[in-house]
Amino acid sequence: MAKLPLGRNVRGRNDETAAENRRRFAEARLCAVNLLSSPGSGKTSLLERTAERMKDRWRILVIDGDVETERDAQRLRAAGLEAIQIQTHGACHLNAMMIAEQVATVDPAAFDLLLIENIGNLVCPSNYDLGESSRVVVASTTEGDDKPIKYPEAYHTADLCVLNKVDLLPYLPFDVAAFEAGVRRVKADMPVLHTSCTTGAGLEAWCAWLDGQVRATRGEPGKS
Amino acid sequence: MHELSLAENILEIVEAERAGRRFSRVHVIRLRAGALSGIDPEALRLAMESVCEGTCAAEAAVEIDAEPRIVTCRRCGATMPGDVGPAACASCGSIDLELAGSSGLDIVSLEVD
Numbered sequence: 001m002a003k004l005p006l007g008r009n010v011r012g013r014n015d016e017t018a019a020e021n022r023r024r025f026a027e028a029r030l031c032a033v034n035l036l037s038s039p040g041s042g043k044t045s046l047l048e049r050t051a052e053r054m055k056d057r058w059r060i061l062v063i064d065g066d067v068e069t070e071r072d073a074q075r076l077r078a079a080g081l082e083a084i085q086i087q088t089h090g091a092c093h094l095n096a097m098m099i100a101e102q103v104a105t106v107d108p109a110a111f112d113l114l115l116i117e118n119i120g121n122l123v124c125p126s127n128y129d130l131g132e133s134s135r136v137v138v139a140s141t142t143e144g145d146d147k148p149i150k151y152p153e154a155y156h157t158a159d160l161c162v163l164n165k166v167d168l169l170p171y172l173p174f175d176v177a178a179f180e181a182g183v184r185r186v187k188a189d190m191p192v193l194h195t196s197c198t199t200g201a202g203l204e205a206w207c208a209w210l211d212g213q214v215r216a217t218r219g220e221p222g223k224s
Numbered sequence: 225m226h227e228l229s230l231a232e233n234i235l236e237i238v239e240a241e242r243a244g245r246r247f248s249r250v251h252v253i254r255l256r257a258g259a260l261s262g263i264d265p266e267a268l269r270l271a272m273e274s275v276c277e278g279t280c281a282a283e284a285a286v287e288i289d290a291e292p293r294i295v296t297c298r299r300c301g302a303t304m305p306g307d308v309g310p311a312a313c314a315s316c317g318s319i320d321l322e323l324a325g326s327s328g329l330d331i332v333s334l335e336v337d
Contacts, residue, residue: 123262
């Protein structure tokens with residue numbers, strides 16, 4: 001019996017494709033944002049509200065991942081965005097190959113912002129780099145405030161945390177300070193934005209953050 | 225559930241090695257899972273069993289070296305195990321703690337003949 005040392009990254013093919021996606025996005029000066037969350041945190045609602053505020057400013061493409069149905073893409077098209085639906089038929093995360101396949105069907109340079117709505121799942125999508133320029137984890141007040149320490153992978157890899165459904169805080173036992181302490185523990189200095197897609201609270205700050213990401217990708221200075 | 229696609233990735237790498245190095249059976253597949261790799265070792269073993277059926281790795285033992293999660297106190301620098309996450313630093317009581325670890329999953333080595 002012989003021992004073969006390998007030292008091979010199991011996600012190597014994904015990571016190589018992600019690097020290729022990243023190169024294509026940079027070439028097209030396309031800002032790609034990967035949104036992770038549990039099911040039902042309000043990712044699609046957040047994107048609908050984002051469309052209202054940003055679709056006249058930037059050319060936006062959404063790639064929406066779900067296990068089954070076209071429903072989310074239909075909602076986003078109704079909101080005025082160009083949207084591609086990926087149905088994974090069972091797979092619990094998007095991978096870089098799925099994104100490459102869809103990006104090949106469009107001209108990436110015809111868009112400024114690519115919003116990737118990942119499958120609602122805080123475990124599996126965390127460790128699949130899609131080639132995005134930034135990653136956002138969306139939490140909501142109807143989930144436990146201990147989610148960041150229970151699902152550290154998702155929070156650890158994110159650049160921004162959005163706490164959605166804050167309009168419901170008066171009716172829920174959700175402890176915002178405990179939630180934010182959990183976020184800090186998993187990822188020091190991660191900004192946390194509070195939003196409500198119902199009242200519109202915090203959506204200006206969220207769109208300003210996205211705006212900054214797009215401008216940085218395009219090499220433009222941020223708004224003063 | 226992503227363990228199934230990881231098991232497929234592992235088998236792809238093993239089969240590619242077999243093509244290059246001409247071994248017939250794999251006895252041991254040794255993996256290293258980072259503390260933030262999101263791997264459930266039991267689920268990965270189960271997935272490997274099902275994916276490797278009828279292949280050169282059908283009988284292979286899957287050994288997973290899972291790195292522990294470590295929490296460090298940003299105030300006093302003490303370290304402690306961080307599986308569920310302590311509420312406060314065991315040494316100074318600060319709640320300003322930081323979880324660290326790698327997200328990597330690697331095949332360290334194979335034992336073959």
